[in-house]
Amino acid sequence: MSYLVLARKYRPQRFSEVVGQLHVVKTLTNALKSNKVSHALLFSGIKGTGKTTVARIVAKALNCQNLQDGYEPCNECPNCLEINKGSHVDVLEIDAASNRGIDQIRDLIENLKYAPVKGKTKVYIIDEAHMLTKEAANALLKSLEEPPRHVHFILATTEPNKLPPTILSRCQRFDFRRLESKRVVQYLKRICEGESYNMELSALEFIVKEAQGSMRDALSLLDQAMAYGVKTREDIVTALGWHEEALVEDLAFILLEKDLPQAMKLSRELYDRGIDLIHLMEKLTDFFRNLFMAKTLPGETSLEIHNPKLKETFVLSTSEDLLIIFQLLLRDLETLKRTSYPQLQFELTLAKICEYKKLMPLRDILQKLEDLSNKTDPILLPKEEKRTTLKSWTDFLENLRFEAPSLYPILKGLPEPEITEVEIVFKLQGGDSLLKDTYLPRIKEKIEQYFQRKIRVDVEPIKELSLEEIKSRPEVQMIAKELSAKVAHIELLKE
Numbered sequence: 001m002s003y004l005v006l007a008r009k010y011r012p013q014r015f016s017e018v019v020g021q022l023h024v025v026k027t028l029t030n031a032l033k034s035n036k037v038s039h040a041l042l043f044s045g046i047k048g049t050g051k052t053t054v055a056r057i058v059a060k061a062l063n064c065q066n067l068q069d070g071y072e073p074c075n076e077c078p079n080c081l082e083i084n085k086g087s088h089v090d091v092l093e094i095d096a097a098s099n100r101g102i103d104q105i106r107d108l109i110e111n112l113k114y115a116p117v118k119g120k121t122k123v124y125i126i127d128e129a130h131m132l133t134k135e136a137a138n139a140l141l142k143s144l145e146e147p148p149r150h151v152h153f154i155l156a157t158t159e160p161n162k163l164p165p166t167i168l169s170r171c172q173r174f175d176f177r178r179l180e181s182k183r184v185v186q187y188l189k190r191i192c193e194g195e196s197y198n199m200e201l202s203a204l205e206f207i208v209k210e211a212q213g214s215m216r217d218a219l220s221l222l223d224q225a226m227a228y229g230v231k232t233r234e235d236i237v238t239a240l241g242w243h244e245e246a247l248v249e250d251l252a253f254i255l256l257e258k259d260l261p262q263a264m265k266l267s268r269e270l271y272d273r274g275i276d277l278i279h280l281m282e283k284l285t286d287f288f289r290n291l292f293m294a295k296t297l298p299g300e301t302s303l304e305i306h307n308p309k310l311k312e313t314f315v316l317s318t319s320e321d322l323l324i325i326f327q328l329l330l331r332d333l334e335t336l337k338r339t340s341y342p343q344l345q346f347e348l349t350l351a352k353i354c355e356y357k358k359l360m361p362l363r364d365i366l367q368k369l370e371d372l373s374n375k376t377d378p379i380l381l382p383k384e385e386k387r388t389t390l391k392s393w394t395d396f397l398e399n400l401r402f403e404a405p406s407l408y409p410i411l412k413g414l415p416e417p418e419i420t421e422v423e424i425v426f427k428l429q430g431g432d433s434l435l436k437d438t439y440l441p442r443i444k445e446k447i448e449q450y451f452q453r454k455i456r457v458d459v460e461p462i463k464e465l466s467l468e469e470i471k472s473r474p475e476v477q478m479i480a481k482e483l484s485a486k487v488a489h490i491e492l493l494k495e
């Protein structure tokens with residue numbers, strides 16, 4: 001791709017050509033001058049700020065046969081030339097993110113003991129060091145602890161916090177900062193001159209703003225702009241399809257509107273156009289963060305929205321909406337950076353955000369269930385009365401069986417009461433033993449507590465049975481039959 005041309009063509013070949021990162025350059029050149037370069041260096045910082053570039057310059061400086069001023073590689077001796085071409089046997093670049101990385105590390109460790117073949121020092125540059133597997137990192141640890149005198153490790157990473165502390169503590173660390181806009185603009189201007197290309201300063205400034213401190217991004221944007229024949233700021237904003245700001249706003253609008261079909265359509269278009277999805281998602285995430293901030297701290301944040309439709313939608317959106325989208329994007333950004341299927345992951349993220357409203361009720365339900373179990377929300381509790389009408393006598397007995405086993409047999413023998421809206425009505429015969437039971441107060445209490453209503457006991461008077469009725473009762477008949485007797489006289493027992 002054409003944009004690689006400028007970044008490659010203008011990759012600094014010596015310390016004096018590096019833009020910015022003065023603190024790094026100074027420390028390293030001093031160490032070179034006094035021959036005290038640490039055997040384990042860690043270069044951390046955002047992409048495209050010079051980590052790999054400086055690592056290669058250090059490798060050259062450690063091997064140059066013609067070192068200038070004690071630190072600057074000559075770029076002419078065989079060692080410098082081979083390192084520049086990437087073909088020096090003693091300088092090895094390993095991409096820890098690739099599958100081959102693990103094998104390479106194993107290989108590297110086995111070969112550590114051998115002296116450099118052509119140069120003075122073996123230099124191992126381990127890129128994306130945070131992606132080292134656990135085994136690879138462990139294998140490396142010992143070598144970092146006591147590296148042979150002829151070996152230097154340079155670890156480069158954009159995410160130093162993901163490195164195990166054991167590795168971090170064994171390295172001398174250099175933080176590569178975002179490059180200052182002014183410096184980058186000057187640098188691009190010089191490149192334009194070198195390329196005999198005329199571009200307005202404001203156009204260069206626009207590019208640098210988009211690049212956000214990454215020199216590689218600035219150079220690749222410049223490359224594209226040149227390919228399109230851009231001369232002015234207007235050219236960039238209007239004529240080019242890569243006007244990112246507009247694209248990010250379009251996407252933000254679609255996401256806030258939760259327009260799934262449109263989101264899928266745009267996602268496919270972006271992929272077809274070869275847009276860097278990771279970069280775009282970074283911008284989008286950042287934009288939603290800004291939207292959220294503008295919503296939360298309206299007076300304190302200045303946010304420019306150019307798309308009028310988005311402006312309206314933004315006014316109607318809630319800070320919760322914005323926060324959730326920001327959070328989803330941020331979380332998926334990590335996955336997107338790692339996946340082998342960026343287009344699918346990008347689509348999935350957009351789809352998740354568009355479908356998020358539909359997931360809301362489920363979340364609400366879960367919240368309500370949680371509230372219910374905490375009984376914190378009285379509105380959500382069923383009304384007391386409602387609950388009691390659901391209760392049956394059988395349920396009560398079941399409950400009692402465990403709660404008050406001594407009362408259970410007594411109540412089990414009772415005829416089932418009538419449970420009404422206001423009371424529990426028992427119909428008992430005048431002679432029912434319950435009426436005289438010493439447990440009666442406790443029984444009453446239990447029942448009233450359970451059903452949340454009062455007990456009423458209707459006592460039916462004991463019927464005066466006629467002689468004929470008594471004689472015909474089955475138990476009397478049975479006794480008479482057993483005894484082969486006849487009932488001659490009936491008398492009520494005295495109390």
Ligand SMILES: Nc1ncnc2c1ncn2[C@@H]1O[C@H](COP(=O)(O)OP(=O)(O)OP(=O)(O)O)[C@@H](O)[C@H]1O
Nearest residue numbers: 007010011018019047048049050051052053215216
């Ligand atoms: N400080 C700088 N001065 C001049 N050019 C730079 C600087 N940083 C980066 N560049 C340009 O950007 C290109 C990429 O830089 P480099 O590979 O050093 O970045 P990096 O920090 O290793 O990024 P990554 O984390 O993506 O590997 C270089 O070829 C160079 O043209």
Ligand SMILES: [Mg+2]
Nearest residue numbers: 051052127156
């Ligand atoms: Mg790099």
Ligand SMILES: [Zn+2]
Nearest residue numbers: 064074077080
């Ligand atoms: Zn040299």
